[in-house]
Amino acid sequence: MGLKLFIKEHISFVIFELILVLFILLLYYLDGFRNIDTAIYMITISIILIVSFLGVRYFLRQSYLNKITNLPTTMEDALQKNAKSIEHSQTEQYFHELYRVYQDEVQSLYAVKKRQEEFLNQWIHQMKTPVAVLELLLQEEGPLEKKSVQEEVDRIKRGLEMVLVNARIDKFEEDMQxxxxxxxxxxxxxxxxxxxxxxxxxxxxxxxxxxxxxxxxxxxxxxxxxxxxxxxxxxxxxxxxxxxxxxxxxxxxxxxxxxxxxxxxxxxxxxxxxxxxxxxxxxxxxxxxxxxxxxxxxxxxxxxxxxxxxxxxxxxxxxxxxxxxxx
Structure with a gap:
């Protein structure tokens, strides 16, 4: 897979080099140069140089190409440092920093989610008290004590306001004037x-x-x-x-x-x-x-x-x- 990707990446480079050699031969031909052996020698040397250059380049990039063509199974696989060129080292550094930013965002979201869950659990537990009091007041015979009912309703209202504020605090800037x-x-x-x-x-x-x-x-x-x-x-x-x-x-x-x-x-x-x-x-x-x-x-x-x-x-x-x- 790595070799296949390397060939696809450099096929345009090979075509360009061949066109360049043929263009130089055409210039010599138009200038009156007609030596076929020299032309063949020039083409052969050019091909050897191109193949040698690509071979060395592939050797330097082989580990990097194998890394990006094989999908990682763990995050450690993706973060391995095995680049041998400046370009690939910079690419790896970029991805490592990108992963760090991603981890920070994930941890931040996790902390917010955990905080909201803990708060909601505590809030539900505490709201049971005013609800239970209201139920007891409704079960009592005789006139309903409006003052006691109002006190419990106020407690519930304050609790609801707290929940709404906790839900909106993470998007505070959108609701601020x-x-x-x-x-x-x-x-x-x-x-x-x-x-x-x-x-x-x-x-x-x-x-x-x-x-x-x-x-x-x-x-x-x-x-x-x-x-x-x-x-x-x-x-x-x-x-x-x-x-x-x-x-x-x-x-x-x-x-x-x-x-x-x-x-x-x-x-x-x-x-x-x-x-x-x-x-x-x-x-x-x-x-x-x-x-x-x-x-x-x-x-x-x-x-x-x-x-x-x-x-x-x-x-x-x-x-x-x-x-x-x-x-």
Whole structure:
């Protein structure tokens, strides 16, 4: 197979060389040269040179030709280095680099698929709780407790939003629209959407944001990020009548949005890992409601939007989340 491929590749070269020899003989003939023996000698020498050149060339390319004509059974077969010419060495180097790029893409896709599967499994497990509570409420005799039903429905809605965001995060750029947004409006809307959570946990929001303060961001994604910070702050504030402070600090080059709660705080050992996927930590195990994806998705979105996120916390005192926007 290798020899056959080599002949097909060089048949045009052989024809060109023969035409070139005949053209030179024709020039000599037209110039009055009529010696047949010399012409035969010239043709013979040309053929010997051509065959010798092709023979050496085939010898140098034989291993490479055998490699590309025999389909590999393993990836190691395709990545063997057996080229003996500069051109083929460069070709092998190209394919090795192409394989490395391919492996990186495959590993990236595998990691995304694995993350989505793990998240979906955890989410389905946690959604069983509000569904079970709703079933119990429906089975009870007497008037239906709308407040309890609404609380479970809100939990399901927050879970569904998390699933949708996790599904869209890998195509974030296609769904992003950066514009000047009002921080006061975004924060107020997020707090209003979670007002039942505030009431249930008896936590009171206190907002201090200038009305004309605008930052460059995507309003939809930013609202999701703020919702994660606010709901976490409320869920992990177990004592009643505590406050959630939302305020801003502005300089010439940046705007900081600071969300500070009076909750149980995050242990120092967990603080550096709270933004990692599926990390629930000590606090998450206390409530049993954490998927470990909220802060991870918030961190990913902040990085894609170009916002800096920092989290500080002290057990028993509270947690402070700072979101920095460049101006």
């Amino acid at each position: 950066v514009e000047q947004v009002s921080l006061q409006q975004i924060v107020s809307a997020t707090i209003n959407e979670n007002k039942r959570l505030f009431i249930t946990n008896r936590v009171f929001p206190q907002m201090n944001i200038e009305e004309n303060l605008y930052v460059a961001s995507d309003s939809k994604w930013l609202k999701f990020v703020l919702s994660q910070f606010i709901t976490n702050a409320v869920k992990y504030t177990f004592e009643p009548n505590k406050k959630l402070y939302v305020e801003t600090h502005q300089t010439d080059s940046q705007v900081q949005l600071i969300i500070r709660d009076e909750g149980i705080g995050i242990p120092k050992s967990d603080l550096t890992r709270v933004t990692k996927a599926f990390f629930t930590g000590e606090n998450g195990r206390k409530t049993g409601e954490s998927t470990g994806m909220g802060l991870y998705l918030a961190k990913e979105i902040c990085e894609k939007l170009g916002h800096n996120l920092s989290i500080e916390s002290e057990v028993g005192v509270g947690t402070t989340v700072t979101l920095t926007f460049l101006t």
